[in-house]
Amino acid sequence: MFLDKELKKIGKKNIRVYLDMDGTIVHYEVGNADNYDIKRPLLNRINNVKKIISEYDNISFYILSIGHEQKHIDQKNKWLDKYLPEIPKENRAILIRNIRGNKPSPEIKRDFINSIKTDDIIVLIDDDPRIIDAVRKNNKNNVILYKDSVLSD
């Protein structure tokens, strides 16, 4: 598996891997933020995550995702309970972005990542190049960034 080879390069340090959801472990449906319960899980990627969780004590997985309202957050939690319960609730950061608010998603995720206080290595996996770019340009925690395709194969 490619991801576990990549993470092994980091060494024996404690690693926190933050996973995006839409387009990363869930099939991204353009223009449909609702009906999360029937969204298609990207099973090959999810199984790779499960394998790493079961094999490595020094690697923990977290969720970093955004919803527009509370019902989306509830739906995403239900989806995770069904397809990836190995990531416990306390490791899930599902943040609200008010559509009328003026803070775009890349800044919300960047600010969240910058606010983490830990000596662990932080890895972020996301399919959105705007998010990767925002974190890369203002990267207080030396986050290691990967596009979603790192999860495949």
Ligand SMILES: [Mg+2]
């Ligand atoms: Mg995404």
